[in-house]
Amino acid sequence: xxxxxxxxxxxxxxxxxxxxxxxxxxxxxxxxxxxxxxxxxxxxxxxxxxxxxxxxxxxxxxxxxxxxxxxxxxxxxxxxxxxxxxxxxxxxxxxxxxxxxxxxxxxxxxxxxxxxxxxxxxxxxxxxxxxxxxxxxxxxxxxxxxxxxxxxxxxxxxxxxxxxxxxxxxxxxxxxxxxxxxxxxxxxxxxxxxxxxxxxxxxxxxxxxxxxxxxxxxxxxxxxxxxxxxxxxxxxxxxxxxxxxxxxxxxxxxxxxxxxxxxxxxxxxxxxxxxxxxxxxxxxxxxxxxxxxxxxxxxxxxxxxxxxxxxxxxxxxxxxxxxxxxxxxxxxxxxxxxxxxxxxxxxxxxxxxxxxxxxxxxxxxxxxxxxxxxxxxxxxx
Numbered sequence: 001x002x003x004x005x006x007x008x009x010x011x012x013x014x015x016x017x018x019x020x021x022x023x024x025x026x027x028x029x030x031x032x033x034x035x036x037x038x039x040x041x042x043x044x045x046x047x048x049x050x051x052x053x054x055x056x057x058x059x060x061x062x063x064x065x066x067x068x069x070x071x072x073x074x075x076x077x078x079x080x081x082x083x084x085x086x087x088x089x090x091x092x093x094x095x096x097x098x099x100x101x102x103x104x105x106x107x108x109x110x111x112x113x114x115x116x117x118x119x120x121x122x123x124x125x126x127x128x129x130x131x132x133x134x135x136x137x138x139x140x141x142x143x144x145x146x147x148x149x150x151x152x153x154x155x156x157x158x159x160x161x162x163x164x165x166x167x168x169x170x171x172x173x174x175x176x177x178x179x180x181x182x183x184x185x186x187x188x189x190x191x192x193x194x195x196x197x198x199x200x201x202x203x204x205x206x207x208x209x210x211x212x213x214x215x216x217x218x219x220x221x222x223x224x225x226x227x228x229x230x231x232x233x234x235x236x237x238x239x240x241x242x243x244x245x246x247x248x249x250x251x252x253x254x255x256x257x258x259x260x261x262x263x264x265x266x267x268x269x270x271x272x273x274x275x276x277x278x279x280x281x282x283x284x285x286x287x288x289x290x291x292x293x294x295x296x297x298x299x300x301x302x303x304x305x306x307x308x309x310x311x312x313x314x315x316x317x318x319x320x321x322x323x324x325x326x327x328x329x330x331x332x333x334x335x336x337x338x339x340x341x342x343x344x345x346x347x348x349x350x351x352x353x354x355x356x357x358x359x360x361x362x363x364x365x366x367x368x369x370x371x372x373x374x375x376x377x378x379x380x381x
Contacts, residue, residue, distance in 0.1 A: 004210060005203070005206065005207045005210060007207055007211060007243055007244035007245055007246075007248075008244045008245045008246025008247065008248055009246070010200075010203055010204065010207055010244070011034050011035065011038055011240075011241075011244045011248055012246075013200060014034045014037050014038065014073060014200055014204065015030050015031070015033075015034040017069065017073070017196070017197060017200055018030060018033055018034060018066075018069055020185065020186045021065060021068075021069050021185050021186055021188045021193070022062060022065060022066050022069055022185065023062060023179050023183045023185055024066075024174060024176070025174070025175055025176065025177055026258060026259075026262075027255070028254065028255035028258035028259050029174045029255075029259070031248075031251050031252060031254075031255035032052075032172050032174070032237065032255050032259060033052065033066070033070070033172075033174065035237040035240050035241055035248075035252060036050070036052045036070075036154075036156070036172060036237060037070060037073040037074055037204065038204055038207075038208070038240045038244070039154070039236045039237055039239075039240045040074040040075060040100050040154040041074070041075055041204050041205050041207075041208035042208045042211070042212060042215050042236075042240065043098065043152070043153070043154055044130075044216075045212060045215040045216040045218075045236075045239070046130065046215075046235070046236040046239070047129065047130050047131075047235075048128055048129045048130065048170075048232050048233075048235070048236065049127075049128060049130075049152070049153070049154050049155075049236060050128075050170060050171060050172050050232075050233040050234070050236065050237070051124070051128070051155045051156070051157060051167060051170050051171040051172070052070070052154075052155075052156040052157070052171065052172050052174070053106075053156075053157050053158075053159075053163060053167075053168070053171040053172065053173045053174065054066045054067060054156075054157070054158040054159075054174050054176050055158070055159060055160070055161065055162060055163070055173060055174070055175055055176065056160060056175065056176040056177060056178075057160065057161070058160070058178065059160065060178055061176040061177050061178050062176050062178075062179065063104075063158035063159065063176050064104050064158055065185075065188060066158065066174070066176065067102050067104055067156060067157075067158045068188065068190075069188070069197065070102065070156050071102050071197075072193070072194050072196075072197025072198055072200075072201060073197050073200055073201045073204065074100040074102075074154065074156075074201065075097075075100055075201065075205060076096075076097050076098060076099040076100055077099065077100050077102055078091060078099035078100065078101050078102065079102050079104070080101050080102065080103050081103070081104055081105055081108075083103075084119075084120070085119040085120040085122070085123045086119075088101060088120075088123055089123055089149040089150075089151055090149065092127065092149070092150055092151055092152070092153045093149045093150045098152070098153050099153060100153065100154045100155075100156070101153055101154070101155045101156075102155075102156050102157075103155065103156070103157040103158070103159075104157075104158050104159070105158070105159055106157040106158060106159035106163065107159035107160040107161050108159075109159075110159075110163055110164055110167075121164055121166065121167065123151055124155060124167055125166050125167065125170070126151040127151035127152050127153050127155065128152075128170045129152065130152045131152075157171075165270065168263075169229050169233075170229070170232075170233060171233070172233060172234075172237070172259060173259070173262075173263055175262070211243045214243050215239050215240065215243050218239040218242060218243070220235060220238035220239045220241075220242050221238075222234070222235070222238070222256075223253045223256055223257045225257075225260075226256060226257070226260055230256075230260045230263070234256045234260070237252060237256070238252050238253065238256065240252075241253075264364070271306070271323070272323055272326055272327065272362075273362050273363060274305075274306070275299075275307075275320075275323055275324070276327065276355065276358055276359060276362055276363050277359075277363045277364065278299060278302060278305060278307075279295070279299075279350075279355060280355070280359050280363060280366060281366060282298065282302055283295055283298045283299060284350075284352050284355070287352065288351060288352050288353065289340050289349055289350065289351045289352065290340075290349050290350060291340055291342065291347040291348065291349035292317050292320065292337055292347070292348050292349050292350065293317075293347065294349070295320065295349065295350060296314075296315060296316065296317060296320065299315055299320075300314045300315060317348075321336070321337060324336070324350070324355075327358040327362070328357065328358065329353075329354045329355075329357055329358075330353075330356065330357040335350070335354050335355060335358065336354075337349055337350055338350070338351060338354075
């Protein structure tokens, strides 16, 4: 009979292996990545699998090395650079077993110059859930039939910039940065260290078999405030931490809170939500209406905002009208400009009363210390 393995000690070793070669930005990142490596061996126990995303604003930040270390620790690793969606879903549904897909240079797939990759985005989205499938026509001419290909698999990516929102919200995001001069790692030598990682991988697989029955029906307690999509992302990792025991349940929940909070801080939402939030927090503070021309002036003057340069042009009244019309007033009418009487004339503009319902439904809570009203925004009837 195989002796029961110490899960906590094993995941400790996985974390230590990463620390030898990777400098992550936070302690929470080491915890999350080690648990993600382990969860890949227990994929059939979960209803969903989070994507692991190593992202950075600049090259040379250790993303590819992080992915290399993950590759040594996960089952059936498959490195995919510029792989097509068709190749990936056939690999996932193939007879050789479900791979763990590792996508380096993901910015070449989804970056601003990458073009349209909706098919690949659809595959990555569908594969987040165990029930996810990709439908394709097979056969020739009039003999084609529709076949469902399973898409469920673990995916880790690395790249510059960001990811599409549909993938980002399904991911544990590690925002990498270049090493400081006082941060040192051990040089990774594939001929030596791959074998060490593979030994850990094989032990993780053995522990997973011993632990499967405990994990398959687990409903881990979520930290307060972690609900909806973040809870889906973290549930498998917390289940693994609970199964490992030791300090991992507590460390996992601390990491969960830290990384979920960080993702919210970095999440500007869609352009529409960003527009609504900027109108509420910066443009229409303390006033009940504002002409469109004044709204555009204030939006385009905001620092750290995209409005002054939208594909080379500033936001104009036509695009502002089109974006706001996507949202509804409390009376379920599209938000639209209305007449505003000013001294000696009537201008088109927007009323805060028409925006309140959209602000409440879509925007994050307002800043704790709202900015004072902008000068010159006094209302004139």
